[in-house]
Amino acid sequence: MVIEIRKLATSVAVTRKSTDLFTRYVGKLLFQKIQEKLKHLTEHEVVIIDFDGIRSVDASFVDECIVPLLELSQTNTSPFYIKLVNITDNVEYIVDQVIGMTHDQKRYIVMTDRLCKNGCHALGSISEIEKDIIEYCVINKQATCVDIGSLLHVSEIEAQKCLMRLYEMRAVRKIDNDNVFQTI
Amino acid sequence: MAIIQLPDQCKDPFSFESVIALYQHIINQKAKGLDLSHVTFIDPYSLLCLLLIGRNYLRLTGDKLTLHRIPAQILQYAIRMDFFAHNIFNCEETLEKHKQLRRSMASSRLLEVIEIPGKEKESVRVIGKVIATFRKRALAILKHWFTLTMVDYLVTVISEICQNIFEHSLDSGFIAIQSYMYLNERIFRIAIVDSGIGIPATFEYMPQIKAMSNAKLLQTVLTTPLSSKRRYGYGLCQVNAIIEQLKGSIFLRSENAYISVLHHRRQAKGSYIFLKDDCPSFPGTQFSITLIG
Numbered sequence: 501m502v503i504e505i506r507k508l509a510t511s512v513a514v515t516r517k518s519t520d521l522f523t524r525y526v527g528k529l530l531f532q533k534i535q536e537k538l539k540h541l542t543e544h545e546v547v548i549i550d551f552d553g554i555r556s557v558d559a560s561f562v563d564e565c566i567v568p569l570l571e572l573s574q575t576n577t578s579p580f581y582i583k584l585v586n587i588t589d590n591v592e593y594i595v596d597q598v599i600g601m602t603h604d605q606k607r608y609i610v611m612t613d614r615l616c617k618n619g620c621h622a623l624g625s626i627s628e629i630e631k632d633i634i635e636y637c638v639i640n641k642q643a644t645c646v647d648i649g650s651l652l653h654v655s656e657i658e659a660q661k662c663l664m665r666l667y668e669m670r671a672v673r674k675i676d677n678d679n680v681f682q683t684i
Numbered sequence: 685m686a687i688i689q690l691p692d693q694c695k696d697p698f699s700f701e702s703v704i705a706l707y708q709h710i711i712n713q714k715a716k717g718l719d720l721s722h723v724t725f726i727d728p729y730s731l732l733c734l735l736l737i738g739r740n741y742l743r744l745t746g747d748k749l750t751l752h753r754i755p756a757q758i759l760q761y762a763i764r765m766d767f768f769a770h771n772i773f774n775c776e777e778t779l780e781k782h783k784q785l786r787r788s789m790a791s792s793r794l795l796e797v798i799e800i801p802g803k804e805k806e807s808v809r810v811i812g813k814v815i816a817t818f819r820k821r822a823l824a825i826l827k828h829w830f831t832l833t834m835v836d837y838l839v840t841v842i843s844e845i846c847q848n849i850f851e852h853s854l855d856s857g858f859i860a861i862q863s864y865m866y867l868n869e870r871i872f873r874i875a876i877v878d879s880g881i882g883i884p885a886t887f888e889y890m891p892q893i894k895a896m897s898n899a900k901l902l903q904t905v906l907t908t909p910l911s912s913k914r915r916y917g918y919g920l921c922q923v924n925a926i927i928e929q930l931k932g933s934i935f936l937r938s939e940n941a942y943i944s945v946l947h948h949r950r951q952a953k954g955s956y957i958f959l960k961d962d963c964p965s966f967p968g969t970q971f972s973i974t975l976i977g
Contacts, residue, residue, distance in 0.1 A: 514809050523808045558847070
């Protein structure tokens with residue numbers, strides 16, 4: 501599913517002609533609109549949030565729109581995945597800053613379509629090992645526990661633990677097989 | 685009831701402290717007016733703080749302060765910035781139409797004084813208008829600094845600080861933006877001010893913060909991810925991080941304290957954070973974001 505956030509924003513009076521998404525108010529409204537679209541989701545679907553036409557966002561918007569969306573992707577009964585595409589440097593920076601904060605031991609990671617300034621295709625609270633795994637998946641499209649074990653020089657069980665953690669944060673996709681993980 | 689003479693100290697946030705020192709005197713003495721004859725220059729921050737002084741006076745006494753003996757260039761500038769459009773001051777002087785500064789694109793290196801309402805919906809609409817106007821004029825305002833990415837970051841800064849007005853101050857506020865030359869330096873300044881409850885009162889219920897001095901608290905909100913409202917948002921800390929990237933400076937004043945963070949001085953390895961407590965009390969929160977170059 502592709503959600504063009506610019507199009508969605510045109511239905512909100514204050515952002516009708518704007519290239520910027522700001523305030524908690526706008527964030528809440530857009531989250532509600534996105535939620536309505538998510539009713540038609542299928543299991544394991546990737547939801548692409550297309551930021552084409554959006555120049556900047558602020559922390560309040562991310563806090564009210566992107567963070568709840570990531571929370572929903574992690575807790576929804578049928579799993580789904582979020583990917584941000586066509587983001588500007590500003591959007592990258594603000595999203596990374598906001599979701600990069602760990603809070604009550606809750607972590608969020610969001611995938612993007614570009615190599616970000618942190619050297620990874622994902623933003624948020626990511627360790628160096630997790631970055632390596634994500635980049636491996638991005639390059640090879642998928643990874644098994646054996647692949648990651650040999651990449652990181654750890655046991656298969658350790659590798660699976662790392663991959664499962666990333667799956668729980670919806671940074672990699674796992675459909676049926678507990679040993680095969682795919683890029684988003 | 686006296687007319688109080690303002691010193692020629694309206695050039696920047698630091699010098700304007702001398703005017704703020706007169707604030708209680710103006711209120712307690714129920715001053716009749718302010719004499720601006722000594723003022724030779726006024727920057728956007730000082731202009732907005734002067735507006736707050738007038739508004740507080742109006743709220744407390746029910747009367748408008750009158751501005752006397754305004755030098756022609758200051759009057760021209762104040763009219764151009766829509767200073768009198770907010771109906772807060774009486775003004776003795778008038779300026780003939782042909783002497784007023786023109787409102788062409790060439791003179792649009794500024795954003796006129798705009799009131800940010802204290803209610804969410806109205807405020808979001810006005811912030812939208814402020815951002816749209818800033819984007820439209822960004823090339824003229826940021827002439828020497830302009831990149832699209834810089835405009836994006838400044839939009840985030842403007843929206844974060846303006847939101848704090850309706851989220852925390854429980855009052856309305858004002859914004860003004862301008863780039864100008866002063867003493868052979870190019871200066872870009874965003875001023876955002878309110879006369880609400882102030883930052884110390886916003887965090888009053890947090891025991892770990894209550895014990896801090898007000899200046900230390902201002903430093904904490906600028907440098908630590910801390911929010912009295914959000915789960916993950918932490919606007920002021922982010923504003924500071926952005927200004928650090930842009931190598932600008934922040935002056936933040938609230939109640940009786942201020943902090944000045946001069947990121948452009950960091951490379952020189954000197955002190956770049958200055959805290960001051962026990963300043964003259966002035967209600968609310970006042971911001972000045974500056975780029976020099």
